[in-house]
Amino acid sequence: METVETFFQWLRQSHGINLTIGYDAWDRAQFLSGLWMTVKLSVLSILFSLLVGVVGAWAQGAQSRLLRLPVGLFVTFFRNTPPLVQLYFFFFALGSILRVQNDAGMSVPMISAFSWAVISLTLFAGALNTEIFRSGIDAVPKSTLEAAEALGFTRLQTYIYVVLPLALRISLPSLGTNLVNLVKTTTLAYAIAVPELLYSAAQIWSEQLNVREMMTILLLSYILLVAVLVWIMGRWERSLRIPGYGV
Amino acid sequence: MWLPPIPEPARNPALRRPGHMDVLLPRRAYAASALNWRETLLNPVSMTLLFAGLTASLIGAAWAQDAASAQPSVFSVLLKWTPLLGEGFAYNVLISLLSMLIGTVLGVMLGILQVSPLMPVRKFAWLVTQFFRNSPWLVLLFYSILLIPFQVTAFGITVPFPGWLKAVIGLSLPVMAYMSEYVRGAILSVPTGQWESAESLGFTRGQTMRMVILPQTVKRILPNWMNLYAVLTMATPLVSIIGVDDIMGYTRSALSAEGRPDILIPMYLYVLSWFFAYCYPISLVTSWLERRYSVKL
Numbered sequence: 001m002e003t004v005e006t007f008f009q010w011l012r013q014s015h016g017i018n019l020t021i022g023y024d025a026w027d028r029a030q031f032l033s034g035l036w037m038t039v040k041l042s043v044l045s046i047l048f049s050l051l052v053g054v055v056g057a058w059a060q061g062a063q064s065r066l067l068r069l070p071v072g073l074f075v076t077f078f079r080n081t082p083p084l085v086q087l088y089f090f091f092f093a094l095g096s097i098l099r100v101q102n103d104a105g106m107s108v109p110m111i112s113a114f115s116w117a118v119i120s121l122t123l124f125a126g127a128l129n130t131e132i133f134r135s136g137i138d139a140v141p142k143s144t145l146e147a148a149e150a151l152g153f154t155r156l157q158t159y160i161y162v163v164l165p166l167a168l169r170i171s172l173p174s175l176g177t178n179l180v181n182l183v184k185t186t187t188l189a190y191a192i193a194v195p196e197l198l199y200s201a202a203q204i205w206s207e208q209l210n211v212r213e214m215m216t217i218l219l220l221s222y223i224l225l226v227a228v229l230v231w232i233m234g235r236w237e238r239s240l241r242i243p244g245y246g247v
Numbered sequence: 248m249w250l251p252p253i254p255e256p257a258r259n260p261a262l263r264r265p266g267h268m269d270v271l272l273p274r275r276a277y278a279a280s281a282l283n284w285r286e287t288l289l290n291p292v293s294m295t296l297l298f299a300g301l302t303a304s305l306i307g308a309a310w311a312q313d314a315a316s317a318q319p320s321v322f323s324v325l326l327k328w329t330p331l332l333g334e335g336f337a338y339n340v341l342i343s344l345l346s347m348l349i350g351t352v353l354g355v356m357l358g359i360l361q362v363s364p365l366m367p368v369r370k371f372a373w374l375v376t377q378f379f380r381n382s383p384w385l386v387l388l389f390y391s392i393l394l395i396p397f398q399v400t401a402f403g404i405t406v407p408f409p410g411w412l413k414a415v416i417g418l419s420l421p422v423m424a425y426m427s428e429y430v431r432g433a434i435l436s437v438p439t440g441q442w443e444s445a446e447s448l449g450f451t452r453g454q455t456m457r458m459v460i461l462p463q464t465v466k467r468i469l470p471n472w473m474n475l476y477a478v479l480t481m482a483t484p485l486v487s488i489i490g491v492d493d494i495m496g497y498t499r500s501a502l503s504a505e506g507r508p509d510i511l512i513p514m515y516l517y518v519l520s521w522f523f524a525y526c527y528p529i530s531l532v533t534s535w536l537e538r539r540y541s542v543k544l
Binding site: 184219 | 378381382383384385386389390393394477480481482483484485487488495508511512514515516518519522523526527530
């Protein structure tokens, strides 16, 4: 640790590259907690948005018009409005009426900024996931369904054993793109003061005046996060690949 | 040998008979009927959504009058601020158009470099594309706002860089990267036969690219390009975070000027419906183009 700090001190003194997160324990802790917050935000939103996507795709394929219409409205609305305004709407507008009294009798928000960020990102990415899963289900060839019927599968069995496994493989590439976008969109939480990576980096560079260095570290961190996600998605895609079934 | 004349595309199974082969028919015959404009634009979903903001505002108005009849109604408050919000939205549109212009021009050039025969050029273009494609839009905005000087002096001439111009540059970087990927994909999707026949006709590489390959990619890129524009427009409110005037900034000023918690929900819904009214038609046309150009198998 000593040598690392010495190295960053040297970097600052002889090259003017002031990476405070290398030698200042406080800044480093702030940066790492920001990174951890971004990871938490991303993982939670990814999981919930996948859930929204699966349920939404199922509802959009339902027989009942009563079920299809609200899902269609939800997808159309969230796809065609800016995520930042959605977030503001949730946090400032809905958050202003969802307040409770705490023990001291003060009115406090019922849902924290972090939770609103997760909810907003989940709904935004979930709307896109719904479309992705839906088009994956639609892309399963009809002849495959007929073959399943000929083999004596019931409708539910066809759905579980034939349609879903194929649909998942078809939708994986676009799902990957959308999830990468979701990780990039977590920066919006900065606007409602969730102390995520961008927020903590901004705090560091306004205290230490090392905008250039922190910016570069910030961009590299996001690219690293995205690279990890792309790698996981790539592995998943490869492990699910059916030999001879090119999608 | 006499063959019977090929009839119109036989969607009706009764028309199918030996000698009729669907594959031999022009593909356009199927795709042309894809869109009925009236149905697409006037379907219940789009209509409901277009007026959702308005309805919500009216409901909010009634509710507000219940709460405090002395204050002006929510509806009249929204109406009062509409000219200002309209001005703000015009800034958003202006920023999106300029960024799209810059991003498209740079992106096409970068995309062409990505298929360059020179390995170092190709790798460099790939690296630039991936870098800007995988970094968050907001971080790129911060990057250009904080790192571009507020004015540049060269040869005694001082060129100022106001905030909105920096925002335009910051937003055009991701547009450039996405465009570069679309152009690369589209160029690679043109059959190699096109390259070879152009070469055998004596075209140079530059001529082949300009006169043979790029015109063929337009059709393929167009839906993606329009979708990208819609995404960019929905990213423009980000500029309010870095202090550039836009609809979001004006909305927040209006809200603090009114200082009434009951107009928060109608106001934000109103802003959302501004964007919806602008972006939804674009996405309708995009999906129409996609259907029109897609090859049905």
